[in-house]
Amino acid sequence: MILGNTYHLENRPGSSLLRHLGGLSTFVDWNRSSLTDSGGFQMEKGVSFQSPIDGEQMLLTPERSTRIQNRIGANVIMALDDVVSSVCLEAKRFEEATHRTLRWIDRCIAAHQRPSEQALFGIIQGGVDLRLRSTCIEEMNTRDAHLPGYAIGGLAGGEEKDAFCRVVAQCASKLPVNKPRYVMGVGYPLDLVVSFGKQTMKGSS
Amino acid sequence: MGGIVWELDPRFAPADGESTARPGPRLGTLTTTPWDHPGPVGVPTPMALTYTRRGEPAHLTPDNVDLLPREARTFHVSLAHFMDHLGPDHVGNMPGGGRRYFGCRPTCMLVTARDPLTFDQDAKQSNTDAHTFVASPTGTTKITTDDYARWIEAIQPDAFVALADESPSWRDGVALKKTKQASARTEKWLARLLEKTKESPTRPSVFASLQGGADVRERRACAEGIVERHGTQLAGFAIGSVGAGETPGEHRQSLLRASIEPTPWDKPRYVAGLGAPLDVLDALESGVDLVESSFCHQCTTQGYALTFPVKPPPTTNGAGGLKKRKRCDGKDGNERHERVAEDEERVAEDGEEEDANRRLLTGGDAFKSNMWALAYRADKRPLLPGCKCYTCERYMRAYVHHLLQCHEMTAAVLLDIHNYFHFNKFMEATREAIGAGTFAEFAAFHRERAARMDGDDET
Numbered sequence: 001m002i003l004g005n006t007y008h009l010e011n012r013p014g015s016s017l018l019r020h021l022g023g024l025s026t027f028v029d030w031n032r033s034s035l036t037d038s039g040g041f042q043m044e045k046g047v048s049f050q051s052p053i054d055g056e057q058m059l060l061t062p063e064r065s066t067r068i069q070n071r072i073g074a075n076v077i078m079a080l081d082d083v084v085s086s087v088c089l090e091a092k093r094f095e096e097a098t099h100r101t102l103r104w105i106d107r108c109i110a111a112h113q114r115p116s117e118q119a120l121f122g123i124i125q126g127g128v129d130l131r132l133r134s135t136c137i138e139e140m141n142t143r144d145a146h147l148p149g150y151a152i153g154g155l156a157g158g159e160e161k162d163a164f165c166r167v168v169a170q171c172a173s174k175l176p177v178n179k180p181r182y183v184m185g186v187g188y189p190l191d192l193v194v195s196f197g198k199q200t201m202k203g204s205s
Numbered sequence: 206m207g208g209i210v211w212e213l214d215p216r217f218a219p220a221d222g223e224s225t226a227r228p229g230p231r232l233g234t235l236t237t238t239p240w241d242h243p244g245p246v247g248v249p250t251p252m253a254l255t256y257t258r259r260g261e262p263a264h265l266t267p268d269n270v271d272l273l274p275r276e277a278r279t280f281h282v283s284l285a286h287f288m289d290h291l292g293p294d295h296v297g298n299m300p301g302g303g304r305r306y307f308g309c310r311p312t313c314m315l316v317t318a319r320d321p322l323t324f325d326q327d328a329k330q331s332n333t334d335a336h337t338f339v340a341s342p343t344g345t346t347k348i349t350t351d352d353y354a355r356w357i358e359a360i361q362p363d364a365f366v367a368l369a370d371e372s373p374s375w376r377d378g379v380a381l382k383k384t385k386q387a388s389a390r391t392e393k394w395l396a397r398l399l400e401k402t403k404e405s406p407t408r409p410s411v412f413a414s415l416q417g418g419a420d421v422r423e424r425r426a427c428a429e430g431i432v433e434r435h436g437t438q439l440a441g442f443a444i445g446s447v448g449a450g451e452t453p454g455e456h457r458q459s460l461l462r463a464s465i466e467p468t469p470w471d472k473p474r475y476v477a478g479l480g481a482p483l484d485v486l487d488a489l490e491s492g493v494d495l496v497e498s499s500f501c502h503q504c505t506t507q508g509y510a511l512t513f514p515v516k517p518p519p520t521t522n523g524a525g526g527l528k529k530r531k532r533c534d535g536k537d538g539n540e541r542h543e544r545v546a547e548d549e550e551r552v553a554e555d556g557e558e559e560d561a562n563r564r565l566l567t568g569g570d571a572f573k574s575n576m577w578a579l580a581y582r583a584d585k586r587p588l589l590p591g592c593k594c595y596t597c598e599r600y601m602r603a604y605v606h607h608l609l610q611c612h613e614m615t616a617a618v619l620l621d622i623h624n625y626f627h628f629n630k631f632m633e634a635t636r637e638a639i640g641a642g643t644f645a646e647f648a649a650f651h652r653e654r655a656a657r658m659d660g661d662d663e664t
Contacts, residue, residue, distance in 0.1 A: 012607065012610060012611055013582070013603070013607045013610075017582070017583060017603075020583060021583065021585060021601065021603055022585075027601070027603070027604055027607075028604065029599040029600055029604075
């Protein structure tokens with residue numbers, strides 16, 4: 001499965017052009033599966049990016065991210081989430097991010113124009129706080145009918161390995177067993193082995 | 206092991222009573238016995254040696270080279286790329302010897318001192334009787350025959366061109382004394398290298414480099430001298446100091462012929478620096494058998510795809526039809542042709558060419574297209590419609606354009622695959638024309654087409 005970067009592909013060559021050319025897989029001649037990342041960091045209404053090419057600002061809202069990913073055409077698309085660095089010291093920030101992520105998942109579901117062709121994955125946030133994670137999972141589960149898969153986000157950002165293992169174990173045990181679970185950003189071989197049994201992991205090392 | 210064997214196709218041998226064939230296009234076979242093959246490997250000539258950097262094609266891994274016609278495994282290797290501080294031992298000490306050093310395993314390897322793309326002399330440094338210079342990775346470096354012999358022993362090529370004092374032909378008006386001096390040095394270095402390498406266990410074949418600058422008489426004298434004094438020890442001849450600013454066409458061919466005519470007809474001739482298609486025609490008309498494909502490397506690094514037809518189109522109308530193309534998604538590639546014809550404003554089918562105005566905008570010419578051009582941003586066609594190379598069967602111009610704009614390495618890989626494939630097809634077309642006796646028409650087609658597409662208006 002190849003991973004396309006929503007932000008960079010929107011910059012160059014542009015998602016509208018990609019749709020015109022037949023979608024990402026046709027463009028790069030890849031007949032297996034593909035996934036686009038939503039491009040999440042932190043912001044108020046959405047996520048603001050500055051182009052490395054011309055400095056132009058791009059505001060990435062849940063709607064915009066989802067529609068761009070619809071045009072790029074990957075098999076799996078990711079919800080735009082509010083992800084906080086796992087070594088952030090403010091507990092309140094994680095709480096804010098968890099609730100925002102839940103508000104945004106509804107907006108992503110509403111904006112998704114190709115639900116029968118592209119699988120939208122919801123992303124569980126909450127830092128290393130098991131209570132927050134639990135809240136997030138329970139709430140996310142109420143949208144289960146619209147989510148072909150789930151991801152465990154906000155990890156592999158420098159947190160202690162014990163915390164990492166606890167969160168992955170908890171999430172995996174509470175997420176629906178009949179749906180793929182994608183542990184995001186996990187690249188080192190040891191982390192892959194630990195995550196095994198979670199069905200999907202991203203290889204980025 | 207043990208050098209190269211080249212055989213002229215008997216149809217092109219001089220008739221009984223003719224002392225030498227008047228140099229002209231001819232067919233032959235170049236045979237080597239690679240160390241990792243059970244038997245000999247032959248490739249037809251005329252052919253183009255694949256350009257390498259430090260022994261490897263610049264952007265192609267071994268599996269990519271396998272996508273090219275099999276004669277692409279005949280490599281040109283420039284010693285200049287190796288002349289850094291490491292020295293020959295790190296190659297020669299490889300288990301199994303230097304021939305195993307390279308990742309891409311050529312079936313034939315010809316070594317020359319300098320890179321075909323550069324002339325390494327400059328105004329500040331003069332050759333002496335003991336040394337000349339090459340443009341190494343660490344700067345201009347002296348090279349002697351001793352150095353050269355050590356490197357030959359380390360790399361173990363099938364053949365090499367002896368070290369030469371090159372006087373590039375642009376230096377018209379160089380005093381004849383300097384030209385004669387260059388010829389004399391070149392012959393002296395040849396003799397020394399023949400001496401040093403004749404005991405080599407791998408017995409590489411030796412090509413003499415024929416000099417004489419821009420002076421037709423001096424070229425003839427240099428060639429005659431070398432043939433007379435060393436001819437029996439030589440496997441072939443390299444015509445040096447061309448592709449260096451001399452006027453193409455008659456003038457260039459007069460220099461080539463002056464060097465070639467004194468040489469025995471049954472030995473191959475190699476020339477570096479005559480790489481673009483029209484230059485290749487000049488070379489073949491003068492009787493050259495081996496050229497090199499650094500032109501492909503140059504095109505790739507500048508983002509050009511070769512898009513010229515290798516031969517005149519067939520006279521029957523529509524006989525070719527849409528070629529079946531492979532697509533990863535299993536769909537018939539022709540489907541895309543039909544969609545494209547509907548989508549695009551320009552009508553451009555297989556065999557039809559962009560008009561002059563468009564070429565002006567895109568920065569291409571009669572032989573190549575500039576894939577950086579924004580005109581290709583949404584172009585779903587392959588680099589060259591109808592081309593059967595790996596790149597053209599799978600990828601669209603818009604993708605190669607995108608890769609270039611993003612400075613992605615894959616652009617060079619896809620372009621190299623196409624350009625070397627296409628250039629080898631061009632060489633194949635020259636062989637077909639020579640074999641059919643239609644080379645004159647073949648050459649005229651290319652020259653007229655180039656003049657028509659790139660020439661000045663006559664009004």
